[in-house]
Amino acid sequence: MYTFLAGIALLIVGYFTYGKFVEKIFGVKADRATPAYVNNDGIDYVPMSTPKNSLIQLLNIAGTGPVFGPILGALYGPVAFIWIVIGCIFAGAVHDYLTGMISIRNKGAHLPELASRFLGKVMKHVVNGFAVLLLLLVGTVFVTTPASLLHVVMDGKVALSIIIVAIFIYYILATLLPVDKLIGRLYPYFGALLLISALGVGIMLIVTGAPIPELSLTNFHPDNLPVLPLLFFTISCGALSGFHATQTPIISRTTQNEKQGRKIFYGMMITEGVIAMIWAAAAMSVFDGGYAGLQEVLAAGGPGAVVSQASTALLGAIGGTLAILGVVVLPITSGDTAFRSARMIIAEYINVAQKKLSNRLWIAIPLFAVSAVLTQMDFNLLWRYFSWANQSTAVIALFVAAMYLYIAKKNYYIALVPGIFMLVMVITYILNAQIGFRLSMNTSWIGGLIGTVVLVVMFFRAAKKARANNLPLEEDISNWNRVA
Structure with missing residues (x-):
């Protein structure tokens, strides 16, 4: 219990300390016009309040990741708490804040456009492919996952195909309609349900004195499960997730003032970390037999079964149902914005304005057609590819942020250090994984280290050249007239 409570406390302290430090390094310009006003089109660029933007950001980034990931990560024991806390404060929240703020400085640009500007034009095409693939996988996974949970809640009375x-x-409507018409109106209610359900589970863990294991050398990772690099791919959205870099531009286009960025981007990642801590703790403590009991439930029904049983055990039938619905909200409110982001990224890539419905339609329809086909694939296979693509995207986003700060002659290590760490893990994982090259772990580690050194050297060469050439860091606003 002490490890769990200390982790929650550190996350909160991290927001007020390291979050403030990162904000100071970036350098907020409160009087600078934001895209929400300058590019207001009534569709994607629409000014919205900080509370609304914060809840939308939280729900955008918090798919099943901060629930299902920590539940699976709980099999590694209390070491999962360490990754959630350290990863969230020093990597995930930094990643989200910097990508969001750099996007605001560049007319709400998505990651492929930012990669093109700061890492070279070739990277625009590479990142565009990565981002669209990632979003398609997210959208597809987040159709089947909530559908399965709702099917369980309804006791199978409604056919799974009808729920899908x-x-x-709903996803089609959320992708096509103006951001403030459907997403902006529903998300505050969805957000309240999510937060209440997560807090309910967390409070009951404390009230009931649940036997949450403490971190020690004897239970650092039960059953000697290999922590590196698998833990960093099992728990992603609750600590560090590249998917978030595809979501922050949605809110960078609706943010009213740069000074709101720390609450919206850094703060909501910290909130997601708290949610991840709660579900990791619940998974470790609720089931008889400890980790063996958790493994049995996972084998029988996957993470969804853990959510269902843990919620009911802690909150009773009614409270448990509400908690499950809170979890159902997570994938739905990330799946809808995944498709919306994919539509926006493709439109930006081919330079097609999105004010006309017809332009949105002919981009969105093929996306949903491909996703419908992908729903027929094995979920576990899709999730493995998603995990690798997700963390690869996080590495790219962190290197974009590091390049921005390097050119600006600011402390770029806040982005580069976590970027290098995850780059080693990403290369090592793909060299060793069944979906990759299937090399031995020792060979994979060597390949991961060598590959990282080569890419970091290339980064510094490009960074020095960009600084010498005075590469513009942001869109020129000298001719912009603020509407606010």
Whole structure:
């Protein structure tokens, strides 16, 4: 219990200390016009309040990742708490804040456009492919996952196929309609349900004195499960996730003032970390037999079964159902914005304005057609590819942020250090994994280190050249007229 509570406390302290430090390094310009006003089109660029933007950001980034990931990560024992806390404060929240703020400085640009500007034009095409693939996988996974949970909540009274079709219809509307018409109106209610359900589970863990294991040398990772690099791919959205870099531009286009960025981007990642801590603790403590009991439930019904049983055990039938619905909200409110982001990224890539419905339609329809086909694939296979693509995208985003700060002659290590760490893990993982090259772990580690050194040397060469050439860091606003 002490490890769990200390982790929650550190996350909160991290927001007020390291979050403030990162904000100071970036350098907020409160009087600078934001894209929400300058590019207001009534569709994607729409000024919205900080509370609304914060809840939308939280729900955008918090798919099943901060629930299902920590539940699976709980099998590694209390070491999962360490990654959630350290990863969230020093990597995930930094990643989200910097990508969001750099996007604001560049007319709400998405990651492929930012990669093109700061890492070279070739990277625009590479990152565009990565981002669209990632978003398609996210959207597809987040159709089947909530559908399965709702099917369980309804005791199978409604056919799974009907639930999937209903979710697809909602996703289509959320992708096409102006951001403030559907997402902006529903998300505050969804956000309240999510927060209440997570807090309910967390409070009951404390009240009931749940036997949450403490971190020690004897239970650092039960059953000697290999922590590196698998833990960093099992728990992603609750600590560090490249998916977030595809979501922050949605809110960078609706943020009213740069000074709101720390609450919206850094703060909501910290909130997601708290949610991840709660579900990791619940998974470690609720089931008889400890980790063996957790493994049995996972084998029988996957993370969804853990959510269902843990919620009911802690909150009773009614409270448990509400908690499950809170979890159902997570993938739905990330799946809808995943498709929306994919539509925006493709439109930005081919330079097609999105004010006309027809332009949005002919980009969105093929996306949903491909996703419908992907729903027929094995979920576990999709998730493994998602995990690798997700963390690869996080590495790219962190290197974009590091380049921005290097050119600006600011402390770029806050982005570069976590970027290098995850680069080693990403290369090592793909060299060793079944979906990759299937090399031995020792060979994979050597390849990961060598590959990282080569890429970091290339980064510094490009960074020095960009600084020498005075590469512009942001869009010129000298001719902009603020509407606010």
